[in-house]
Amino acid sequence: MSQSGEFCPRCGDPVEEREEPLPGTPRERDAVLCDACYFEDFDLVDAPERIEVMVCAHCGAVYRGKRWVDVGAKDYTDVAIDEVQAALGVHVKAQEVSWAVEPEQVDQNTIRMHCRFNGIVRDTFLEEEAVVPVHISRQTCKQCGRKAGGYWASLVQVRGTDRTPTPEEDARAVEIAEDIIADREEAGDRNAFITETQETDEGVNIKLSTNQLGQAVSSRITRELGGSVENYPTLVTEDGDGNEVYRVTYAIRLPKFTQGDIIELDDDDGGPVLVTSARGNLKGTRLTTGEHYESRFEEGETPPATKLGTVDDAEETTVVTVEDEHAVQVLDPETFEAKTIARPDFFDPDEPMVNVLKSRAGLHVVPSDAESR
Structure with a gap:
């Protein structure tokens, strides 16, 4: 490059001529520095000294922001790589940046991530290394805590009209509930789960995590097996905002007669x-x-x-x-x-x-x- 005619204010050396910013665009403060002085304080990557990842010990979900997220990772190394990638900051002036990571399992709860980066800044190829320890903290997510505590919000009761439901009808009712839960989980709904299924002399009982699930399950059961459904809400408490919280029983009555x-x-x-x-x-x-x-x-x-x-x-x-x-x-x-x-x-x-x-x-x-x- 040709000389710009300016001198570095730090060392006094001539500064190479660079492309002027567009009119109205503020000039970068360090643009007046020569390359040697510029790169003295330049960091290609901003890496944290340590990362702590909160993982549910039961379902493997990761706590991000203010909520638990199902990440679908095969093991905690995958989780650590994703968290490091999200925490790293690459300098905005760097171009053609690439990076690689080599995990080192230190112990059951610690993974040391050896990261190598390269990129181009001021037409100069730069390389940088960083070591980021990732600590895995095992907790219990809200969903698993509710499951373990037997939490439920709706109860679906499958009964017959002047008869007892057949074993096939009871089994199909449970299968319908499981299918709906699977669909909700696939869509990312972490609040959807079956708390308990119970066989009784009168028919099967299905406890579910939300009232919406109870409504969806009972509607699909009657749509497929016939019959009718009545719902009976019961006030159980108030939430932190003073809203009334209800548990709802969905009482299904299958038809008196059935196929066969x-x-x-x-x-x-x-x-x-x-x-x-x-x-x-x-x-x-x-x-x-x-x-x-x-x-x-x-x-x-x-x-x-x-x-x-x-x-x-x-x-x-x-x-x-x-x-x-x-x-x-x-x-x-x-x-x-x-x-x-x-x-x-x-x-x-x-x-x-x-x-x-x-x-x-x-x-x-x-x-x-x-x-x-």
Whole structure:
């Protein structure tokens, strides 16, 4: 570079000519110094003497700012590297900066980070090293503390109408809650968790961390399994701002009848109905004809009816003969007498065996592929 005609105010040496700042832009105070004097006080990197990282010993979350953050680190070395990177400051005049770090595990709670940096300042290539000790402090985050303390804000109770929920219904209710929690956690919600699931003689109880979760879980359960839900809030305390804090019980009542039940409708001579769905309003198949059945809107999912049994109660028996398109002769599975019964559309005349249900309504063919919940 050519000489600017100016002299360094510190050592008196000539100063090389540099690009003038744009009009209106203040001139850097150290711009008048020569390179030797400039670099005497120049620090490429501003590194802290020590970094302390607070990590939850249970879930691995890191405390940053004023909140716990799930960082997804494989181990504490990854956490230490991220914290060092966030704490380092590189001089604004440095260009083409690159850095590398070599962690040294000193003990269980201390990682010494050997950092090497390089960059270009005043067309000069600079290198600098820094050693930053990182201390890992193990604590318990608010979420894990609440879990350990059994904290809950909402209770979802799964019950049946005039019956006990099936094990499959209880299991599915818990699975729905777990799916919702997983979705919330993936979205970064650290306040979403299941405190406890409890099996009772009447059905499953699910305790959840927030009222919003209780509402979401109960809504999805009734949407999938049918039934209705009522909520019952209970005032438990006030928060620091004087706001009332409630615990809410979401009481679910599953439909009286469910998939796989075989029912006899009151004041109806169309024959028993195999229930295929109880969501919205009850739907099923007539065992005498194979025709589709659907309850009236005002009857909903629980029309007046009596339960005769379920598809699991059906027994396999022998087909004696197919009499015509409306009747078939089978062996009574109890007395082994040949009996003529209704032939529904789903009956396969080529099959030598058939499933039948014997009840107070008589003997009826049951679809071989019928499923119960």
